[in-house]
């Protein structure tokens with residue numbers, strides 16, 4: 001404390017560069033402050049700091065296993081977020097002066113670099129804008145930040161005295177239960193589970209928070225009601241969706257896409273209060289959609305699309321500009337390549353000609369390379385054990401291939417499987433055989449050397465917001481990855497791609513992804529950090545999103561072996 005004060009006295013009113021003297025660690029009351037990296041000027045990205053409590057006095061049940069620990073770290077990150085808002089005065093002076101921030105959380109619970117809980121301490125990683133007047137050190141404001149506001153954050157957010165342990169316990173137990181529920185799915189022959197009482201709709205198209213007013217709580221139809229035992233809250237009942245092909249039908253605006261989207265997010269655990277705490281899907285589920293304009297590098301889409309105009313083969317398909325249907329085919333082939341047991345498909349975001357082709361078109365058009373998804377959805381399950389949940393309100397053809405039909409009316413869910421059978425028998429679709437053949441796509445190797453990280457004199461591999469990655473001069477667009485939850489995941493993926501690119505080797509996409517995530521599992525997320533001490537703001541991505549990001553690099557060269 002004394003040392004810190006004397007540095008402040010020395011550097012007051014000097015040029016901003018004098019802040020560099022702060023770099024180092026300081027024993028303050030009850031915690032250690034690490035100033036890992038000092039920004040160059042008040043307008044540069046903020047300085048990186050950490051606070052580590054001298055003891056961990058929290059009840060050890062809060063972090064007694066890996067799932068609980070991640071949940072508790074998530075809880076503490078949120079708790080710091082809240083205290084920062086009330087304890088830190090915020091902007092004062094030029095540029096980012098006076099702000100202290102911690103990694104922003106989304107609705108989901110993920111391993112993040114923002115917080116570390118061990119037996120011996122709790123450590124929070126933050127970013128601080130060291131205050132300036134113009135371009136000189138504002139020592140008085142800096143003292144207030146680091147010697148008054150920060151200790152308050154530690155007291156109120158990182159020690160049992162300031163934290164509501166009942167809520168912490170609830171947080172941890174909810175996450176553990178949800179995780180358990182998801183892990184039970186395969187054993188129960190289910191691909192997804194939606195708890196009775198869940199709130200699926202969101203506040204708005206731009207907010208992932210729950211709809212507060214007028215939300216109709218989810219209730220399972222009797223026919224699908226399943227009860228599962230959870231470690232903390234006991235038994236829970238809701239709709240269990242079995243493996244196979246499930247069709248979700250219903251009129252427009254009756255909640256179909258909302259349900260499917262809740263399932264897509266069901267690969268993650270949610271923070272209590274989200275409404276979807278107990279809505280889970282297989283962890284490897286992939287929502288696939290059309291994405292015209294994306295680039296595709298050497299993907300085997302021949303299982304879905306035959307020979308293209310000019311006799312172009314689709315076993316090793318590349319294009320800088322995919323159509324709606326070829327992009328959706330590539331998305332599916334790539335999902336199969338990285339591994340998935342559940343595809344989620346919404347008609348709203350699908351290419352019509354990829355989904356179905358009716359009898360008239362089958363008669364009129366001879367040269368149609370596309371095997372529509374409707375012909376593949378059964379074989380995908382029968383031969384590859386990949387289930388599908390498909391939302392279709394417009395085309396009744398899917399009644400022919402569905403094992404069960406969920407009908408949505410006024411946001412309520414009904415089992416319409418029997419009704420659907422009657423309709424099918426009364427109105428058969430002539431000539432509809434739907435006999436496609438599903439096979440796994442051939443493996444690919446991607447050339448690391450095709451990813452060029454150079455940008456002027458530097459090499460860059462970093463995220464810009466949650467849906468863009470900058471690799472050298474290229475910007476990779478991830479805005480159609482509907483299961484990418486937060487910017488920290490994007491940043492982690494960017495860094496992993498950066499590492500792969502500088503190794504310069506050719507490898508299978510799956511290999512690259514598994515290896516990176518394997519080492520993260522072994523050495524922790526911090527190992528993706530490019531800085532000793534403070535690793536930056538990272539969250540754990542899924543293999544599926546990481547592969548998807550690699551697959552969207554426009555310069556990528558890849559080919560099937």
Ligand code: ADP
Pocket residue numbers: 200201202211214215216217218250251252253254255256257258259411
């Ligand atoms: P569909 O896909 O069937 O056309 P959506 O899922 O897009 O319908 O939902 C239409 C609207 O209804 C959206 O604004 C959504 O937020 C809202 N909504 C969905 N489910 C519910 C619900 N359970 N309670 C209240 N509003 C809902």
Ligand code: MG
Pocket residue numbers: 253256257258348
């Ligand atoms: Mg819809």
